[in-house]
Amino acid sequence: MCCEKDGEFYASHFGRSNLCYGFYGCRGKHRKLAFFSEGVLMNPMYRQAHFLQSGAKLADLPMHAGREVAFAGRSNAGKSSAINALTGQQSLARTSKTPGRTQLINLFEVNDQAILVDLPGYGFAKVSVAVKTAWQHNMADYLSRRGNLRGVILLMDVRHPLTEHDQQMLSWCRGAGLAVHCLLTKADKLNRGAAGNALLQVRKALTTLHPNASVQLFSALKKTGIGEVHAVLDSWFGFASA
Ligand SMILES: Nc1nc2c(ncn2[C@@H]2O[C@H](COP(=O)(O)OP(=O)(O)O)[C@@H](O)[C@H]2O)c(=O)[nH]1
Ligand SMILES: [Mg+2]
Numbered sequence: 001m002c003c004e005k006d007g008e009f010y011a012s013h014f015g016r017s018n019l020c021y022g023f024y025g026c027r028g029k030h031r032k033l034a035f036f037s038e039g040v041l042m043n044p045m046y047r048q049a050h051f052l053q054s055g056a057k058l059a060d061l062p063m064h065a066g067r068e069v070a071f072a073g074r075s076n077a078g079k080s081s082a083i084n085a086l087t088g089q090q091s092l093a094r095t096s097k098t099p100g101r102t103q104l105i106n107l108f109e110v111n112d113q114a115i116l117v118d119l120p121g122y123g124f125a126k127v128s129v130a131v132k133t134a135w136q137h138n139m140a141d142y143l144s145r146r147g148n149l150r151g152v153i154l155l156m157d158v159r160h161p162l163t164e165h166d167q168q169m170l171s172w173c174r175g176a177g178l179a180v181h182c183l184l185t186k187a188d189k190l191n192r193g194a195a196g197n198a199l200l201q202v203r204k205a206l207t208t209l210h211p212n213a214s215v216q217l218f219s220a221l222k223k224t225g226i227g228e229v230h231a232v233l234d235s236w237f238g239f240a241s242a
Contacts (some may be wrong), residue, residue: 002242004068015136015237017106020078025062031121036155041044042044042105043195043230043234045106045110045179045239046086046087046088046110046230046233047087047088047089047090048110048111049083049087049092049108049109049110049116049201050092050108050109050166051092051106051107051108051109052107052108052109052115053105053106053107054105054107055104055105055107056103056104056105056138057138057141057142058138058141058142058145058146059105061105061142061146062103062107064076064112064114064115064148065112065148065222066109066111066113066114066115066148067111067113067114067115067148067150067236067237067238068107068115068116068117068146068148068150068151069115069116069117069149069150069151069152069153069233069236069237070117070119070143070149070151070152070153071083071116071117071118071119071138071152071155072119072122072139072143072152072153072154072155072169073121073122073154073155073166073169073185074123074156074157074163074165074166075122075123076121077121077155077156077157077185078119078155078157078185078186078218078220079093079118079155079183080094080095080140081093081095081220081221082153082155082183082185082202082218082220082229083108083116084220085220085223085226086116086226086230086233087108087110087116087230090155092108092110093106093108093118098241103120103131103135104120105117105118105119105120105138105142105165106118110143110237113166113237113238114233114237116200117149119142120135120138120139121138122135122139122165123163123165123170133173134148139169139172140172143172143173143176143178144172144175144176150237151178151179151180151196151232152169152173152179152180152181153180153182153183153229154166154169154170154173154180154181154182154183154213155180155182155183155185155218156182156183156184156185156193156196156202157185157186158169158184158185158186158189158190158217159186159189159190159198160185161182161198161201161202162202162205162209167209170209170210170213171209171210173210173213174209174210179213179236180210180212180213180214181213181215181216181229181232182202182213182214182215182216183213183215183216183217183218183225183229184198184199184202184215184216184217184218185218185219185220185223186219186220187217187218187219187224188219188221188222188224195217196217198215198217199215199216202215203215214232216228216229
C-alpha cells in the first residue's frame, strides 16, 4: 500500500509484499502506519517500467534525453530478480538459473527521464577468452562513455561479495566518477547476524575500493530492501520524492 500526501509517496510494508498498489488519497491512517514501516518512500512510477531495447554494445544503444542507472554484477548475482522486484513485475527482466545467459545490455524505460539498464553478467566460467575480452571492452566503454549514466547499482551475492570482477567494476566506476550503490543480494540465505556481519565487512572494504559507494542488504525473494533502493534511484533520477 502507499499513500500520497503533499506530493510524496509513503510505502507501508505489510505481509509479504511491499509493492506499491497506487493507493492514493489517504487521510492519515496509512501515512501514520507508513512511518512504522521501513519509513521509506516508494514512488509508484517504477511499476510503469517496460522493455525499451537491447544492444550488444554502446554503439547499439538508443540516444535519449533521460538518465540511466545500470545494474551490474556477476552472472547469477540476482540482477534480473532485483529489477523485477523493484518494478513490482514478475518477469520484466528474465531470470535464469543458468549463469551467463544474459549477454545483452537491456534497457527498461520507467519514463522518458529514467531508464534502468540490465548489464551483461560477468564471472561466467564456461565462456571463451574472446567473449570475456569483448565483455570487458563493452563494459569499460559503456561505463566511461555513456553520457547520461547517472550511477551503478552493483549486485553481489551476500555470501560471495567483492570478487575480482566486482573490484574491477568498482575501479572502473571510480575512474569514471560514477556513483555506486551496492546490493548484497539473497540476504535471505543468511541469518540476520551473518548478513549484518557481511554488510559491515563490505562497507569497510569499500572505504578503500570506492569511498563514495554505499551498500545495503537486499532480497528479491523476501522483498526486503526495496524502499532503500528506491530512495537511491529517486535521488539519481531526480524524482520529487527523493
Ligand atoms: N534465495 C534467493 N534467490 C534469489 C534471489 N534473487 C535471485 N535469486 C535466484 O538466483 C538465481 C539468479 O537470479 P537472476 O536474477 O537470474 O540473476 P542474474 O543472472 O544476475 O540476472 C535465480 O535462480 C533466482 O531465483 C534472492 O533474493 N533470494
Ligand atoms: Mg539476468
